[in-house]
Amino acid sequence: MGGTFNPIHNGHLMIAEKAREQFALDEVLFMPCGVPYMKDARDIEAGEIRAEMTALAIQGNPAFTLSRMEIEQGGNTYTYETLETLKQKNPDVVYYFILGADSLFHLEHWASPERLFAACHILAAVRDGRTTAQMEEKIRSLRKHYGASIFLLETETLDISSSDIRRKISAGESIAEDVPGEVAEYIAAHQLYRNRT
Numbered sequence: 728m729g730g731t732f733n734p735i736h737n738g739h740l741m742i743a744e745k746a747r748e749q750f751a752l753d754e755v756l757f758m759p760c761g762v763p764y765m766k767d768a769r770d771i772e773a774g775e776i777r778a779e780m781t782a783l784a785i786q787g788n789p790a791f792t793l794s795r796m797e798i799e800q801g802g803n804t805y806t807y808e809t810l811e812t813l814k815q816k817n818p819d820v821v822y823y824f825i826l827g828a829d830s831l832f833h834l835e836h837w838a839s840p841e842r843l844f845a846a847c848h849i850l851a852a853v854r855d856g857r858t859t860a861q862m863e864e865k866i867r868s869l870r871k872h873y874g875a876s877i878f879l880l881e882t883e884t885l886d887i888s889s890s891d892i893r894r895k896i897s898a899g900e901s902i903a904e905d906v907p908g909e910v911a912e913y914i915a916a917h918q919l920y921r922n923r924t
Contacts, residue, residue: 728826730760731759732759732777736887736892740788743755743791745880746823757793761804784907807846808838810822814846821848828851828853840873851878854884892920
């Protein structure tokens with residue numbers, strides 16, 4: 728499960744656990760991205776800070792593991808390269824890439840989507856205001872054009888986003904229901920996401 732994790736929140740954790748349960752995954756790697764080339768880096772905390780928050784968030788689940796692979800790589804990171812590297816290192820492992828609806832609808836605009844689809848199965852969670860019917864239509868299109876292996880995740884809807892959490896912090900609102908307690912404490916102790924618009 729890759730992402731900016733700026734910050735990681737309960738929605739990420741719920742989707743990862745549902746994926747693990749529904750597809751009998753042995754392990755879920757949480758991989759904060761290094762330099763996200765499609766986002767404004769000025770709004771993103773340093774990779775190590777995001778990795779530390781991710782480690783705190785997943786520490787209670789023995790099936791969840793933090794990977795610093797993309798952060799340590801340096802420079803722009805591309806999902807297809809990461810997955811190809813993982814497959815080269817572990818040729819007997821079958822990889823599933825877990826993502827939300829927002830990412831599913833932008834995959835064709837990612838770097839080398841055909842190589843991404845060739846390297847893994849996709850598990851897509853219904854969220855971000857998308858309906859199951861919209862998701863299924865998009866999946867059919869990606870299967871037709873790329874031969875992609877994509878499955879829908881059955882998850883409850885959590886109205887949580889990292890951008891909304893950052894807005895709440897800047898406005899002095901509580902994020903207690905949005906992130907694990909340890910993450911909220913880390914954000915407060917390091918005064919992250921303050922005074923932002």
